């Protein structure tokens with residue numbers, strides 16, 4: 001399925017890829033609207049419709065992922081609410097096993113997320129995943145001070161390489177977002193994989209232009225074979 005001998009770096013998305021997207025969907029589509037409805041004397045469905053519009057307005061920009069932006073514009077303690085809901089944060093099947101196998105093979109694993117640094121830290125603290133990555137990067141720290149970029153924005157992957165060098169020809173990106181995968185392909189990342197069911201409580205996504213992973217066991221076997229046949233990544 002993958003040419004493991006030509007891959008020495010794997011970039012992982014966080015929400016919907018190594019973690020179940022259910023936490024985030026539940027948080028933004030249930031918890032926040034329920035609190036908002038309470039506060040403004042609305043029905044929950046009304047609050048959901050209202051907030052959905054506000055979400056749509058900033059989707060694809062870093063504001064969408066910014067806890068400070070939402071805390072301010074909704075006048076709610078979003079970080080505090082996330083902390084309270086943290087028991088719902090869960091790994092996707094075999095994410096940890098795959099990460100361990102990957103690191104043992106001598107390859108580099110980077111977590112690259114659009115999540116706000118506070119969200120990233122909360123999720124790393126709750127899951128203990130950080131130690132299994134060579135580095136964790138929030139896109140809120142990528143680009144210049146005046147122009148921070150989300151992963152789906154033009155120039156993100158070039159900017160990331162400036163700050164955290166990797167060879168795009170020998171890199172695999174696993175991400176549940178189509179706009180992100182398309183942007184990475186346009187900026188030269190050679191190996192790309194999507195996720196078939198980012199939220200365990202929702203229907204799988206329709207097949208698209210990228211190969212889709214059900215769970216990480218699908219690519220673990222190939223990695224194991226590549227390791228026993230050679231000694232980790234082969235450089236040309």
Ligand SMILES: [Mg+2]
Pocket residue numbers: 013014015016017175176177
């Ligand atoms: Mg994602």
